[in-house]
Amino acid sequence: MFTVTARTVLELGSELISSDVIAFYELIKNGFDAQSSSGVKIKFDILLTQRSAQTVLRSSVQDPEEFKALIERHIERDIDPSIKTAFESELDEANSTKELREIVANAPEKHNRIVVEDTGDGMSAKSLKEAFLVIGTSSRRDAVSEALKTGKAATPYLGEKGIGRLSAMRLGDTLEVVSASETDTHLNILKIDWSDFSEPGLMLEDIDVKPRKGRKKPTPDYHGTRLFIGRLEQSWSREKVAELGKYDFARLIDPRMPQKKRPKVTVYFNEERIATPRLPSSILEAAHASMKGRFEYVDGEPILTCNAEVKDLGFDHPPETHTYVLDAQEMQGAFGEELGEVLDEALQELGPFKFELYWYNRRRLSRVDSTGQNKSLRELQDQWSGIMLFRDGFRVFPYGEDRDDWLDLDRKALRRSGYLLNKTQFIGRISISRIQNPLLIDQTNREGLRENDSQQAFLNIVKWATQEALGDAIGTTEREHKPQKARIVGAADRLKTLERRVKSAVGGLREVVPPGEREPVDEVQHTLQELLAFAEALRGRIDEAEKEGRQLLDMAGVGLMVEVVAHELARSSENALNVLGSLKDADVSDEVRSQLSTLQAALKSLGKRIRILDPMSVSGRQTKETFDLKKVVDEVLEAHQSQFDRESIQVLRDDDPRPVKVTAVRGMVIQVLENLISNSVHWLDVRGKRDVSLTPTIRISVEANPPLITFEDNGAGISRENAEKVFHPFFSLKEKRKRRGLGLYIAREIANYHQGTLELSNQIDDETGRLHRFLFELPEEAKR
Template sequence: MTFTVAARTLLHLGSELISSDGIAFYELIKNGLDALRDLDGPQVVKAKAKPIRPVKLDIVCRVDFSTYEHVLRGLGVWSSVTLGSTEDLGPDDEDMEEENDDDPVQGWRELRSVLVENLDESAPGSAEFLAALKQVSNADELSEIVLEANYIEVIDEGVGMSFAELGDVFLKIGTTSRVRQRDRERIQGSASARPILGEKGLGRLSAMRLGDRLSVKTGREADARWNLLNVDWMMFAAAGDAALNTISVEPALGLHKEIANLHGTTIRISALKSGWTYDKLEAMAASEFAKLADPFDAAGALPIKVTFNSRNVPIPKFSDFIFSHAHGVLNARFFISKKGNPILRGQAEYRLRKRTRSFRLRGIDLASITDSASKTTLKRVGPFKLEVYWFNRRLLSKIDGIGDLKQVRALIERWGGGVMVFRDGFRVHPYGGPEDDWLDLDRDAFSTSGFKVNRGQIVGKVDITHEGNPFLVDQTNREGLRDSPEKAAFVSMIASIMDKQFRQFLNSVDADIKQADKLTLTEVTSRVDSEDLKITETLKKLAAALPKTKEAAALSQDLKASVDAIKQLNLQVRATAETYDRERMRVIHLAGVGLMVEVLAHELWRATASSLRTITAARSALDPSSITRSLAVLDAQMRTLQKRLKTLDPLSTNARQVKENFDVVEWVRTVVTTFTEQARRENIRYVVTSIPPNGRLPIEAVKGMYVQVIENLLINSAYWIEQQKKYTGVFEGQVEVVVDCNRKTISVMDNGPGIPADRREVIFEPFFSTKPKKEGRGLGLYISKEIAEYHGGRLYLSPEPDRDGQLRKFIYEIEASGEADE
């Protein structure tokens, strides 16, 4: 026994795999282009190649679709049009019985008259069609003529198919002939400037999407006759549960060629399933055909000629002239270095502000933004290039050579809509389509001020190849790339570039130019809301984990009071901002206050989450003393946070914070010891030393703020060490904290991946982060720097690189010397 396939399965296969008319045309056109490629040979180079003969797409409609549908239903013809769907077809289908209740023979003359009255006399073959109508003598003859009234032809003058190939290749669904051809050319070293486009052997099912009948006329140059094949897809529906091999479809020899050496293929599709008009085809030419090949490449325009009733349908050509008027540009390239390391490098340019920023992400950075993708996965993604142009639609204006504002906006709307993907210069659907937001650009844009880099503002593309990206495989239904670790990493990298390297760069430049606070109030309050949710959840877990003591209960109450205070402050900021907005006043001051609220919310969550992890780890280790130390650290931070809350009344001046005397060396040891107990399971070694050994550094300061600085730096080191472990495998992390009592500095360094020199300053900007969104907000280093400056000190990344050129040492000058950059 073995599996058998019902004949009707073929119809389901076609309807599922070919999801739109645009994709159906694309598959048929690709087959024609492959045939032309076979004729010219694989070694064609674009710059020197002779002009490629076009693939012709002709649609002929001699009768409008409403008339066509009316007549078919009146005749009781069993087709996809009359039944509306092939979902549940069979020879005893109840719908068919209802269609046959009325005798069509009695009314066929009236239906013929309807056809004559609605005939488009300008359509090709209309005179012959009219003459045939007049010769009709019964309903069956009329039915046959109506089914052939309108048709689609895809014509190529390529190499053609022999009689044997028509049966062995064309009739074999899922044939691997193109895959074998590609492998053969690769082995032979015959690299091609024109790649093979088809490979899954499913293109002929595209014809099923468009119409119920298929006719193929093909031949090679050496063939004396044309080779013919006719298929009526409704036969497979009528077969019901009969096996697929019971439906006989045989090639046949046709007439002798008019000219001996003619070659090529004509595919005619009739019994069409939907109506076609010039306007509909023109819209498809603009939205689909114009983007089948890379529109950015002037030499890569597809050789396609489209007509409707012999009337030429123009395919819009893209002019890169519009690029010179873009307000922002992003270029990036992902590649594997000579040493085998994945690297993503690029540049963001804000032309409107005359600013640029270059970026270079290495393997560890890439593993972080791709949810810990392994080095192997990143290498298997393969090289790609990203090119994006951003237009601020509010600043668009008339452009000489393009037209007025309306025309400029229409041009951007036509070619924009997201980032398209092209493989070997040919479109991968549906990326960058009107309904596709594969990079979540709109969601990310509309969640920030200015709505920058939403799909309506950008024209962009990603280039990949069959050879370079074999693990980025098209889905069989042509609806994007198949899910895989490589696809996930590919999408994550591009999404991260668009957000963190482009959108955030544009926003930060605007903030600098306007000399305004770095965030609008709306952004801040929404972020505070997010922090509040995290704090509430963490507090519940912390309350359950705390020991049942009077001190712990008091601390829990302090935490709750702080959360309530932050909520009240956020409400005050919102209420005052609404008043300001009504008066159309700027809210710069309030945005600054709001940012401070978010900073506190972030720190409160960080402190409680850190303490929860520490207490949980200590409990599992049955070490009560470590719980006591954790509570001491948390208590110090809480007292600091509560005091800072008092400074945030937007209507009063800042209150002073109470400082206290303590030894920096001893306090740093306490903080680090607390941290090591929760990170011991992560195989990270923490070392605290002082200069001189056993030295002391007594100071007067806000004690809890030192916790915030040190813990933020330790958390940062732990995260990147963990990424290094995931990326490279076995790895023992080490974090060293050195308190120099003579220089009055605290240094934190680790053996993680380090930081590139070009990021030395930008890492301290608020919300800048190369971590994935779920891992960090980009506030930790910004907060730590602000705390250092509050105490008259300075926090910076040492400019002295290690042997690999990376920076790994953060220095906190307790009393700023102003020599950090020397």
């Protein structure tokens, strides 16, 4: 059987209650859990601040009466009369300045206190002994568990761990509990001196703490609890408490909660009420953009809906609204990288929640006009900045604190061009519930949510809404109403990384093959070096295009092509090294030749890909020529055949029997096809992970009148709400590692360049209820 030292209680309190704000928060929740009808009152009774006491003690005044007058001038105004009377009695009994100095030195510790008061159920002597003095009592947790089982609409308690009472320890060394239930005739008193617990070797059972009977209740029907916390750990001044009220107590409870439902918390410094402001609607109305969303279940399926409004980006544009809807499959694509196979279960267990986020261009708020209105708005935005999390109306810490970047907004903003979306630019709230979100529970130390699959799904959803959806809404509004040159950044850096992989693999080839068999390896090395030089030339085109300031179509097209080539280089060279590495200790001859044959087949496939990509180079892209559209489709599909075999994808063709001659830029048409194939392979994989019986299929048909390529697959599909958004630049529902968001945008620009169209057909698939078919149509005059 374990025994516990007394100081364990001190260690437990210091570990679990990490700040004064959390300590107050826990005590406030206890008041509301006691069903306090009038709310919770927190009063700072401060006779003499530490600073005032030190000022008096540094004085050179020697005359006792003059010294008493000096003390009187430093006593805080509106102090509780009983405290002031007791202090003045001490002063009157002093016979010398030395004694007066001792009284002043001890005054902050002796007379300053914090009082937490509620008019809840109160505690009887039995409750104090069997509940309050039992650390980790399970009564509230049992009640919450029962509510979860029975499906009640609201949780019966805000706290359930039975450790909130240790919060008083954080604030001061002594605690006096004065409480009474409705049936009690007298007050019940419990006194604790936490310093008693610090004696080395003392066991917990050696501390004699028990309630006693106090005076009669003030009125027969009185019930409630008052906590008197003394020997305060902090020096509390009027200014410090006002700051606490403005920035911390104001945010303890959801500031957007309707006034009638809002739990009442009042704060006093002595007898003066300290303001705890509410979030004014004026600052929300001044937001330059906003995002409101909800995660819910429709017919049992999880759905994320985000509604963005872009009101003012600093140039003339009408207010723009954008709606984003993600179902389980799209969330699988967006978040699957982080959660993998557990995502479906995590989404089902997560439970519904809502959020609203308001974004501000702080540079514009900082411009002060003649009325000072902008300055006032900037101060309000500073005061309320941060995206806070509330459970059943009460704050979950540390989310929304200045030091906390729980949605990775600042880190993401460092890599974002255009408008920044960092944490200080937001005012926001996210509302969850203990009953509806049972797995979103606090860590024991109150420093965030416990890590589990549902918590990870929750974070990914909010991050996507904040960073991707709102970012796309702002970017789309800017592109539509403020035309400007866009630039693709980072393609060259990604290529350098992939080149390093190629060189490392090539450098190891000769070391793993016996000397007599190196002639094929020399050929492999030569081929890879040529491909590497080709990639280097493409990278040079990126640099050239950047210098010349070319438009996005050329710039991004080359960048994406380089990335495709570089990935193929990396894959093939690494595969080559793996194949040859297996021969290091093997008996060569026929086996060596077989393995090298496999390697050469891989390089042959790569060569086809390179030949297909070559016409997409900048020089090749600009010249129109006449060609058979069906043959181009054949060439592209042949170059991907090894990939289709690897992914078990079947390709079905249904073409016009006649040749389909067109005059167009061949490389651009290839790029459209490459992008459609790349997307299909990805989303077929996404659906395949959810449906193991799926036979991945791509269907392509080429028609002549007018020239039309119909491309569809049976992958995850696209929701009707996102049918146009998939063509927005930088909008993507792929996981972070693959998220570029440029392919379909460039493909549509290519169609426009040819006076053609690239559309997502509005034909709904009967099986998925989603869109799967792309139509790439060239104008009639392109036909030859």
